[in-house]
Amino acid sequence: MQVNEHKPLIVAFCCNWCSYAGADLAGNNRLNYPADVKIIRVPCSCRVNPMFILRAFQRGADGVIICGCHPGDCHYTSGNYYTRRRMAALFSMLDFLGIEKERTRVEWVSAAEGAKFAATMNDFVEQVTALGENKRLEDLRCKR
Amino acid sequence: MQRVGVFVCWCGSNIAGTVDVQAVSEALKSEPGVVFSANYQYMCSQAGQDMIKEAVKEHNLTGIVVCSCSPRMHEATFRKTAAAAGINPYMVEIANIREQCSWVHKDIATGTEKAIILGKAAIAKVNLNTPLTPGESPVTKRALVIGGGIAGIQTALDIADAGFPVDIVETKPTIGGKMAQLDKTFPTLDCAACILTPKMVDVAQNEKIRIFSYSEVSEIKGFVGNFDVTIKKNARYVKEDICTGCGACVEKCPMKKVPNEFNLGMDNRSAIYIPFAQAVPKVATIDPNACNMLKNGKCGLCARVCTAGAIDYTQKDEYINEKYGAIVVATGFNPISMDKFDEFAYNQSKDVITSLEFERLTNAAGPTAGHLERPSDGKSPKTIVFVQCVGSRCDACAEKGKEYCSKICCMYTAKHAMLTRDKYPDTEVYVFYIDVRTPGKNFDEFYRRAVEEYGVKYVKGMVGKVTPEGDKLKVQASDLIANKQLHIDADLVVLAAAIEPDKSARPLATMLTASMDTNDFFTEAHPKLRPVESPTAGVFLSGACQGPKDIPETVSQAGAAASKVIGLLAKDKLTGNPCVAHSNELMCNGCSSCEKVCAYGAITYENKEFRMPDRTTKIRRVAVVNPAVCQGCGACTVACPSGAMDLNGFASNQIMAEVDAICK
Numbered sequence: 187m188q189v190n191e192h193k194p195l196i197v198a199f200c201c202n203w204c205s206y207a208g209a210d211l212a213g214n215n216r217l218n219y220p221a222d223v224k225i226i227r228v229p230c231s232c233r234v235n236p237m238f239i240l241r242a243f244q245r246g247a248d249g250v251i252i253c254g255c256h257p258g259d260c261h262y263t264s265g266n267y268y269t270r271r272r273m274a275a276l277f278s279m280l281d282f283l284g285i286e287k288e289r290t291r292v293e294w295v296s297a298a299e300g301a302k303f304a305a306t307m308n309d310f311v312e313q314v315t316a317l318g319e320n321k322r323l324e325d326l327r328c329k330r
Numbered sequence: 331m332q333r334v335g336v337f338v339c340w341c342g343s344n345i346a347g348t349v350d351v352q353a354v355s356e357a358l359k360s361e362p363g364v365v366f367s368a369n370y371q372y373m374c375s376q377a378g379q380d381m382i383k384e385a386v387k388e389h390n391l392t393g394i395v396v397c398s399c400s401p402r403m404h405e406a407t408f409r410k411t412a413a414a415a416g417i418n419p420y421m422v423e424i425a426n427i428r429e430q431c432s433w434v435h436k437d438i439a440t441g442t443e444k445a446i447i448l449g450k451a452a453i454a455k456v457n458l459n460t461p462l463t464p465g466e467s468p469v470t471k472r473a474l475v476i477g478g479g480i481a482g483i484q485t486a487l488d489i490a491d492a493g494f495p496v497d498i499v500e501t502k503p504t505i506g507g508k509m510a511q512l513d514k515t516f517p518t519l520d521c522a523a524c525i526l527t528p529k530m531v532d533v534a535q536n537e538k539i540r541i542f543s544y545s546e547v548s549e550i551k552g553f554v555g556n557f558d559v560t561i562k563k564n565a566r567y568v569k570e571d572i573c574t575g576c577g578a579c580v581e582k583c584p585m586k587k588v589p590n591e592f593n594l595g596m597d598n599r600s601a602i603y604i605p606f607a608q609a610v611p612k613v614a615t616i617d618p619n620a621c622n623m624l625k626n627g628k629c630g631l632c633a634r635v636c637t638a639g640a641i642d643y644t645q646k647d648e649y650i651n652e653k654y655g656a657i658v659v660a661t662g663f664n665p666i667s668m669d670k671f672d673e674f675a676y677n678q679s680k681d682v683i684t685s686l687e688f689e690r691l692t693n694a695a696g697p698t699a700g701h702l703e704r705p706s707d708g709k710s711p712k713t714i715v716f717v718q719c720v721g722s723r724c725d726a727c728a729e730k731g732k733e734y735c736s737k738i739c740c741m742y743t744a745k746h747a748m749l750t751r752d753k754y755p756d757t758e759v760y761v762f763y764i765d766v767r768t769p770g771k772n773f774d775e776f777y778r779r780a781v782e783e784y785g786v787k788y789v790k791g792m793v794g795k796v797t798p799e800g801d802k803l804k805v806q807a808s809d810l811i812a813n814k815q816l817h818i819d820a821d822l823v824v825l826a827a828a829i830e831p832d833k834s835a836r837p838l839a840t841m842l843t844a845s846m847d848t849n850d851f852f853t854e855a856h857p858k859l860r861p862v863e864s865p866t867a868g869v870f871l872s873g874a875c876q877g878p879k880d881i882p883e884t885v886s887q888a889g890a891a892a893s894k895v896i897g898l899l900a901k902d903k904l905t906g907n908p909c910v911a912h913s914n915e916l917m918c919n920g921c922s923s924c925e926k927v928c929a930y931g932a933i934t935y936e937n938k939e940f941r942m943p944d945r946t947t948k949i950r951r952v953a954v955v956n957p958a959v960c961q962g963c964g965a966c967t968v969a970c971p972s973g974a975m976d977l978n979g980f981a982s983n984q985i986m987a988e989v990d991a992i993c994k
Contacts, residue, residue, distance in 0.1 A: 197992055202402075210400045213429030221440040224447060224992045225430050227401065229909070229980055232927075233964030238985055245993035262963035263845045263853065263865050263929045272968065304434070 194248035194314045196223045198307070199238070201231045203261035204296050205253030211300030219307035223251075230254070231292075232265035236276040239290065240283075243323045249289045249314035253303070256294040266294070284322040288313055332393035332421075332457050335366040335385045336449065339373035339398035341428055348432040348441040354397060357446045361453045365389050374404050379411045386415035393421045393456040397449050399428040418461030420908060420979060425452035447992055454987035462908035462978055465957045469555040470655040471899050474499065476547055476838065477660035479507020480881060481873025481888045483529050485658050488892030490538035494899045497540045497652065498533070499547055499561055501834065504609035506530055507662055511592065511686065513693040513700075515881055516745045517776035523608065523695070530610040543611055546834070548649070550841040553932075553959040554868025555655050555904050563648040567616035567624065568602075573640035575612030579632035580604060588620045590697075593690045596705060597697035602632050606695060614640075656868050656895040657842065659852055660888070661835045663874040665827035666721050670730045674717065674825055679798040680706040682823045685716075685739070688746055702754060704822055707801065711821035714750060715805050716743050716761040717793045721828035723764060732828045732849060737878035739826035740767045744780040746824065751784040760787045760818060762807055770880070789816070796823050829878055843931035844869050852876050862891040866930060867959065870894050909979035910960035911967060913953040916940075917974035920951030924966035924975050932959035933966065 200206040206227050212219070228234055231254030239250045252273060254266040273292045280287050291310055295303045338355040340346035351369045359367040366389045370378050373396055385391060394417070396408050401424040409419035427445040435441040473489050475482045478500030486496045498505060509515075510530075512522035533539050542561050549560040583600035590599040592606055601620035604612060614632075622629040623643055633641040665686055668676040676682045681704050683691070694700035704711050718739055721731030740763070747759045766788065768774040780786045791808040798804075805818040831850040839846045844864040845853040852871050855863040862871055872891040873884040898904075913924070915938060925933040936954050939947050953975070955966075964977045976982055 195993060197989060206400075207402060210402060210426075210429040213400075213433035216433055218434055218436065221431070221435045221437075221444040224444065224451070225426070226451070226985065226988050226992070227426075228964070228985065229977070230963040230965070232968060233977065233980055233985075235968045235982060235985075237982075238989055241986055242989045242993055245990055247989075247993050262961055262965070265929075265963045265965050268927060268965050268968070 192315070192319050194222050194311060195246060196249045196251065196311060196314060197242045197247045198223050198225045199228050199231065199234045199250070199252045200225050201254045201261070201266075202227055202229050204255035204259065204294075205231075205303065207297035208253070208295040208299045208303040211297065212304040215300050217300055217304035219304045220311045222311055223307050230260065230262050230265035231269040232262070232272075234269065236272060239276065240323075243285055243289070243320060244325045246320065246324045248317070248320045249310060251291045251293060251306075251310050253293050253295045253306075256296055259296065285320070286317055288317055289320060332363045332459070333365045333389065333391050334361075334363040334393040334395060334453055334456055335382070335389060335391040336364055336368070336395045336397065336453065337373050337378075337382055337385075338367070338369035338449070339378070339396065340369065340371045341399060342371065345398070345428050345432045348435060348438055349427060349445045350438060350442040353442050354427075354445045354449060358449045358453065361450055363393070363457045364453060366391065373398050374407055379407075382408070382411050383415040386412075386417060392417060393423075393459060395423050395425060395449065395452045395456050397425040397427045397445065397452070400424075400426045400430070420462040421456065421459050423452040423456040423459065425449045450994070451988040451991040454991040455984045458981065458984045458987055460978075464908040465906045466903045467555050467906070467958045468903055469899060469901055470557070470653045471495070472497070472652070472654050473656045473658065473895050473899060474557070474559055474652070474654040475658045475660055475872075477507070477662055477873070477875070478502070478505030478541065478543070479660060479662045479873065480509040480526060480529075481662065481875075481884045482507070482658070482660035483533055484885050484888035485660060485872045485892045485895070486539050487529065487532060487536065488889050489895050489899075490536050492896040493538070494896065495538045495540070497542060497654075499542045499545050501544070501546050502605065503544045503566065503613070503615040504605045504611070505533065505541060505543060506610070508686075509881060510606065510608075511689060511693075513689050513696075514745065514749065516741045517770075517772045519745070519749075527608040530608065534610045541611060542650070544615060547838065547841065550657070552653075553956060555898070555958070557654040557657055557868065559652055559654055559657075561650045561652065563650060565618075565645040565647050566613070567618070567621075567641065567643055567645045568614045569640045569642055569645075570611060570613050572638050573613045574638055575604060575609075575614065577604060577614075578635045578637070579614055579641065582631050582635045584629065584631060585620050585622060588617060593697045594687050596687060596690060656870060656898050658870045658872050658891050658895060659835075659838065659842070659844070659864070659875050660872040661832045661838060661875045663829040663878070664832055666731065666830050668720070668825060668827060671720060671825070673795050674720065674793070674823065675796045675798055675803070676825065679796075679803060680704075681798075681803055681821065682796060682825065684825050684827045685742055685746065686827075688824045692746075692749065702750065709821070710754065711757065713758045713818065713820045714760070714822045714824065715793065715803075715818060715820040716747060716759070716824045716826065718743055718761065718763045718826045719792075719828075720825040722826075724828070732830060734849060734878070735767065736828045737767075738829070738880050741770070741773055741776070741880065743826050744768075744777045744786075747786040748780040748784045751786060758787070760789060762789050762791055762793050764790075764792065770882075829874070831875055835875055842866060842869050843929070845929065862887055862894055867961070868898065904958065906958050907962055908957075909962045909977065910957045911955045911962065911964065911975055911977050913955055914974045914976070915952040917972050918952040919972050919974075920953065921971065923969045923971060924953055927965040927969045929963070929965070930959050930961055932956050932961075
């Protein structure tokens with residue numbers, strides 16, 4: 187029997203128009219994924235400031251995933267393109283900051299893709315669990 | 331700190347089945363700001379809403395957190411409840427513990443634990459909420475339609491029918507567009523002029539509609555309900571209000587060798603011209619590049635024969651300023667240039683023509699008065715080869731043609747082939763195709779008739795090469811079904827050229843800050859649910875500027891665009907979405923980063939005077955967001971290097987608070 191198995195903490199930023207609705211659809215279809223995933227609703231994936239992601243890691247999150255509309259389908263026409271570029275830039279600097287790149291991901295989930303949302307979350311949780319606890323950036327002063 | 335009330339919903343057993351709602355409401359009681367916490371079977375029911383209203387009164391609540399289903403479901407409901415209870419509707423936050431918790435987790439312990447965390451995040455957020463009031467802006471009750479083809483005409487007529495004034499801006503001297511050049515229309519074969527020209531007359535006679543022909547839009551400012559547009563009326567050197575359209579000047583003009591655009595250069599017109607007999611407005615126009623009087627001051631014949639005295643050689647371009655509440659784009663399409671398709675010998679032989687040229691050749695008002703004659707020698711062709719998909723569905727040759735299907739070519743080619751066989755039964759007609767696509771009411775029946783009743787020879791395969799030889803065109807093609815090469819001696823080759831958006835579309839899209847796809851077609855706000863609106867508020871799309879379309883589809887889209895415009899103009903005031911960006915001008919350094927990422931052009935800059943700590947004043951450039959234009963995506967908030975830009979309802983400190991609450 188495993189004792190003290192680490193349960194990861196995952197923060198998921200979901201855009202209101204596609205991915206948040208995709209997450210709702212996963213719920214409607216009762217598609218299970220781990221409760222470790224906690225969703226924060228944003229109007230568009232381009233609202234996600236890289237600071238939010240670093241803040242989550244600092245406060246002890248083990249993984250952060252950003253979900254938006256598919257390229258070309260953005261409710262705001264071009265927001266997800268900004269996300270793609272900004273996150274590519276941020277992720278390329280993560281190793282330098284001491285966080286494994288694999289703790290982050292950008293994924294496009296449409297409002298019709300409930301199954302994709304659940305599958306993505308299952309996969310991402312598995313990936314982050316394999317990496318273990320995020321100890322490198324976590325700020326102990328923030329720990330209760 | 332807010333006085334927060336927490337309301338946990340059971341949703342029958344939907345939530346209560348996997349989440350211990352009692353434990354959730356107990357656990358959230360001790361969160362900062364929470365002064366009241368309760369749970370109930372159905373929060374969204376009348377009894378549940380009354381419970382919220384009573385709690386607001388009793389505990390003097392300033393913020394509400396409802397732990398229930400998705401905000402996409404009932405956020406609006408609970409905002410109304412809040413407003414009815416007397417607090418700002420934007421002081422409500424929803425914790426989604428149904429779709430994103432109880433429905434996806436089976437274990438009560440984990441479900442409850444997650445629901446508590448989601449509740450804490452919502453409480454952390456609502457503590458930082460500020461009351462928001464949607465802005466209001468007035469609506470100018472006048473619409474602008476850009477483009478005077480069938481799309482623009484139908485839109486303008488429908489808007490005017492509802493009682494709103496409309497202006498049409500058309501670059502050509504007459505309205506009518508491409509449809510005016512067509513001969514007959516599929517699948518009913520009624521003549522285009524017979525159904526279009528009465529509509530053109532309706533436009534001219536409608537007192538709600540003004541036509542700016544031979545004009546273009548030169549500047550667009552403003553936003554939904556309040557567009558400020560400059561229209562450039564090009565000098566036509568004829569006084570529009572005086573000219574009667576009698577045509578005496580056209581007859582007398584000595585410069586008769588100007589290629590006639592209306593007949594695609596297949597015959598000539600004079601330097602002063604009326605494009606066609608049913609033109610609206612029926613007013614002559616002088617072509618400044620051809621007129622002797624305008625070029626070197628010698629002639630003046632038209633002024634002498636004009637009994638009305640309408641000719642004015644000194645006329646200048648005129649700029650007109652007008653305000654509009656809504657703008658409809660109806661700029662239409664053009665066939666692509668055949669210059670890059672050397673294999674079809676379009677530039678080498680006059681007898682290789684495009685389908686639109688064929689349309690003019692068979693039109694009774696065309697250059698041959700409707701007799702099908704070869705452009706080179708005037709003989710009647712005995713063998714005609716139609717080539718479909720010239721430049722359409724061309725993924726391997728993107729620099730030459732287009733990747734998309736032009737949609738209308740299959741049907742008009744079937745029409746051309748059928749009409750040819752009907753009028754000249756001894757003519758042999760071949761059609762080469764990749765696929766025949768005929769989805770549409772009575773379309774496939776029409777195509778079957780061309781094949782079965784009229785004996786048009788449809789061959790699956792493409793034409794590889796056309797070589798002019800003597801007075802014949804040697805056509806080399808493959809028959810994919812018989813798997814053999816064909817060699818046909820044709821008299822006339824007709825190319826179904828792909829269609830592309832009009833060249834004026836891109837600069838117009840820039841002026842409108844409306845988005846386009848890679849092919850320069852305007853993008854709709856939603857491909858299925860908002861097909862006639864542009865993502866830019868107040869800009870609507872009509873006809874082929876949005877994608878290839880036939881006439882019935884164009885007319886229905888034109889009507890749909892008109893109804894959206896009427897819906898907008900019927901309002902006296904527009905209520906905006908209060909969740910928009912705003913800039914803290916004390917932090918803004920005027921760097922323009924936010925403006926560059928704004929897809930809506932909502933951000934402008936102003937020079938403002940600031941009092942400095944040493945009591946001097948300083949003028950600084952700062953960003954200003956127009957709340958009526960901003961759609962609230964938040965792209966600018968991340969682009970802003972100084973942190974001056976923030977988004978109402980999704981402020982940085984609110985999202986940070988959510989992150990903190992989840993990560994505790």
